[in-house]
Amino acid sequence: MDKYILEEKKRILIDFINSKEYQPMKLKEIGTVLQVPRNEKQDLRETLESLLSEGKIEVDNAGRYKLADASTKTGIFNGTQRGYGFVVIEGEPDDIFIPENATKGALHNDKVMVSVKRDKTGKRQEGEIIRILERANSIVVGTFEKSKNYGFVIADNQKFGKDIFIQKEHTKGAVNGHKVVVQLTNYGDRDKNPEGKVIEILGHMNDPGVDIKSVILAYNLPQEFPEEVMEQVEHVEDEINPNEITGRKDIRNLPTVTIDGEDAKDLDDAITLSRENGIYHLGVHIADVTHYVTENSPLDKEALKRGTSVYLVDRVIPMLPHKLSNGICSLNAGTDRLALSCFMDIDEKGNVVGHEIAETVIQVNKRMTYTSVKKILEDKDEEERKQYEEYVPIFELMLELADILREKRRKRGSIDFDFPESKIRLDEKGRPIEINPYERNKATKIIEDFMLLANETVAEDFFWQELPFVYRSHENPDSDKIKQLGIFINNFGYSIKVSQEEIHPKELQKLLIKIDNTPEEALISRLTLRSMKRAKYTASSDGHFGLATKYYCHFTSPIRRYPDLQIHRIIKENLHGKLNEKRVNHYYKIVPDVARQSSLMERRADDAERDVEKLKKVEYMSQFIGEVFEGVISGLTNWGLYVELPNTVEGMVRVSEMQDDYYIYDEEHYTMIGEHTRKTYKLGEKVKVEVVGTDKLLKTIDFEFVDEEE
Template identity: 35%
Template sequence: MSLQTKILKEIEKRPCRLKELKKRLGNDKKVQRTVEELVWRGMLREKDGAYFLTRTGDADKAFPCRLVKLGRRFGFASRLDGEGDIFIPGRSLLGAMPGDQVLVRLFDHPRVAGSQEGEVVSILEPHNTFVGEIVEAEGRLALKPDVSPDNLLYIKKSADGGARPGEKAAVEILERGDHHADHRAGVAMRFGSAEQAGHCIEALLYAAGLNRRFPEKVKAEARTLENATVQPAQIRGRLDLRDTPIFTIDSASTKDIDDAVSIERTAAGYRLGVHIADVSEYVKPGTALDGEAFQRGTSVYFGESVLPMLPRQLSNGICSLNPQEERLAFSCMMELDARGEIVRYAFAKTVIRSRVKGVYDEINALLAGQGNAELADKYAQVALQLPVLDELYRLRAARRKERGGLEIESDEAKIVLDANGRCVDVVCRERGRSEMIIEECMLLANQCAAKAARKAKAPFVYRVHEKPDAERLERLQTLLTACNVNVKFPPEGPAPRDFAQLLDATRGQPLERAIHTGVLRCMSKACYETAPKGHFGLALEDYAHFTSPIRRYPDLAIHRILSDLIAGASENTLKERYQDFAQAAADQSSAREVLAMQTERSATSCYKAEYMQARLGQEFEGVVSGVAAHGVYVELPNTVEGMLRTVEICQGEPVLTDGVRVSDPISGKSWALGDTVRVKVTRVDIALGNVDFALADAAE
């Protein structure tokens, strides 16, 4: 830590006299010179012999921030009070690194009127762990951090851990200077070659604090459930559904099966059962298992791997609804009318025995009339239920369309790995009929869970998706106008149905990708809250996550609350027991979900880049999926996205028009959202998940 930072941290605690600072920090002359410099720079002010941080006056306030972006000559700090980001010139960063909590003082006169610009006056809480690629610079080893590739971290010779250039590694900053080049780091972990996506992903997990291994106390509790079976004492008081034809539908590789369904036609319509693994029976409050599940918040999926929220003894064992095995479940039993509308519902603790592990592709084939004798034999016990389930789904799809539920077209990638864990194919994951059937069944149960809690006024963890704010709507309106899509939203803001009509009108059109992506970016981020604010995208007043307690903590949390609710607990008892718990679960689950999504997205990008590495020089046809002044993004049919850099495709200064078109004023060429272009793969960075293209005709 630099002397300047030490002085500022001391004065941050309380105002100090120079004599005090010298006594605490030593080196009298250096302390005095540094204090004088800080006063001259406006970071400190002196009054009656004591030194204070400069904070008074509208233009001189200092704000605690988090440094969120670091370039070669600038940075951005996000204010912790949520009042936006502050631009910081490179000379004013004080060596701050991404993730540091810093104190930032706003400039009196920003270069851009109305903007927030300032300088780091103190590093309050340094973030010292970084991952990246080991490189050689000026004859020395350094780390090129993933989060700020333009700012090398030089490694002390005594702490290089045997690292070599080209390796993926994690380092800890051991000594900090006032400038980035003055920092010194030590190697904490080596992951292997940066040319392999698997190694890069291990580094991603390390940086995110996502651990494959469970703590010893957690593993010890999990081992007590190794090969566990349902005991007679556990069945007492439960609704026995073992004779009901219940079955699961998942991908062939799924091992953590947490949901099953049952269906029958009634005189008035349908009786649908959604049966969820009763994880709350095995993961009790106050246990190491529960504490770890809370901390993890969610399972993380990438490639063909998973970092589970719960150990395998639960997730793949006693809590997985494996076929022909007795399992404890929490069931939502629903009665629906002939139009597929919910008439009544009830929750019950049950014991079930799944008849068959249904597989998406197999059931899709059966529903399409393409099954063979082998499939017919496998699904014989539920053959009568499958067409009824499909019939109910068709009705529910019609009801969703009526209420304006959004169906945004977005391609999801399926990563195919070889025996060595290398990506050998990237394909667009298709959603068949059975995938949509199960999704609708889960939506119904989730809706009922939220409705039950709201009616009972119980503390709860709701899945909330609020309507878009005015700023995002304005950006979408600009995009639509630039794309010549004549849509005007009502003054009070669009309803879900307005968006649904826009999506339908552009489906199958050249601009479908651009418009659907624009609508998606316009949406607020879904999160978990304790207030029932509804789900805008699904056009539902009541919504929660009830159906995946093996892999999502909020589902486990509300299982506990609903268990007490159906057992007859009073409103006061529920509030006393769960008010604080629900809030903590909502906050933690929202934060961990964001981290998991970011990690999964980055891991997928690494795999895609690895796949494209073997295709350097090859040509592909793609569609312009995004435009910016620095580049044109092109997406291939397999969902891989790369960039055409404007510095390489434009002869003059590129002109960006309304975020939908980039033009070269000299050649007259332009590239707009939805355009089809032929590109050639020119560069790949597996560690950062980046792919660069060149125009195929220009590259010849």
């Protein structure tokens, strides 16, 4: 059924069910009253099912349909290892807690209908799942364990919660420790485990490459491009046709550079910069991907389905095939390339006093790396400066402008979390041989500053044009979480001002400046980050709290992010004067779905990347069992203390293994206190730990505290 016809039918049905004369009816009765022809009965069933899945109606045990109760909501079940879970309702700040006995057999990521009530304290929303609307998992990846007459599979995703029972004849010959793909044949219920059959054996959990392959399959990450996509790619030229330059702004004469990581292959942004009469002329030139990825083509549909490129430790799963991402769309040095450019005139205070967005043809003169530019600007490396002598003044001008832009953002309250990411180096067999923090330097920050400015400029331009667009939004933090943060930082002598239940980002920024280079910096930064919401894509410009700006979008990476590609298409149509009423309405219809799909795929990519990192950290630390390291207490729970090492690896000291006393977690003050000795462990405290165990299955690293005297 066409999507818009379905929406109209749903509206009619809701009006009917909402009418005074309506009593709960079965499908057949509804069809009779509405005089639905026999050949349209299937459409009626589909419409009712769609309304059910949205939680707008519900069905009783006798199969009669009625309007959903006000306390009934629809959301996604988020499972846990311990059996209980949470239901996440889109657009609502608080998740609904679901006790273990109220899950109705729901599994992680299932779409569910939940009856909501308050718990005894009246503070937390609690609920009971009354219907499973849509199962999320028919395929599960996990580790096989063999018993005498049957087997079972422990899902890699710990949130799945239950082991899967496998009858002997459906094990496919799997043995203990095999990573397998399971097709679920029965989802089980509250009291009974799911059942399934092994459909593929990936290899033993300790075989090289099997761990990452398991993550790829567990998250259903696409490994191959469909045939029709590759057929479309075959017709793409390796170099641009001279005819394609017609009508474009030709800026091949401007000194142009790219600055990326050493191993980057998809170069989607280039920079030009000059200064005259106190005005900086900054050009941010982005690969014109939509010239090749046309709307509704196989390439476009597959790119939307993927939403984003996924960067795993040993590989990239690209949004677009390599012929595009590393070839014609990549701004490779010495070749003519089509671009969509944002030219900005910036005064000495960092204000954009004029801008132009244009289709261009560019040629990159130098492909620079962050390392090389860092050597030129930070280290003043003579050899490096001599090698790139011609471009050193441009890099120095870049640094000058970036400093101005960063100061302007600081003044308005933009929050800069400078957490070290992990850089994991593998050997040829995929084993981790080195883990270090990936530190930002002046070169990475320059590019970051320029991209932020281009994203803001483009977003503000299209907001005021009142055209359909995809924005990057970051909501204000939840007031309860900010209150908790305020209570916690009081323990360290800090405070934040909250007015009318809201906080200005400047308050959090001031806090981060105050804690800079203090022992508690990492801890308070982490807790501040956790108190904030997750950024997402939206069809409306809802503002970006973290950047303290009203207007923000993602414009600068169309090779690896679909929202960027979508807005490029809108921008280009607007430049050509083709955004008539029909096209504007078309974009208003599709943009909310694009934003939703992009946000979902971004989350999937983040989770998969995090899982692979955890796996490799566990594998890396397995060689250090018995060795002692210095670290910082980075988290506290009732069951243990998290300790982070300088190389970004995090492990846990379990309370049950602490033999010198019985320890109690004081949640209000974020401390662990010994009942008899009154010995305390605080967040941010430096400690020595011994590595006592690793578990690749659970992706955990176990530490024990080492006394200073030892």
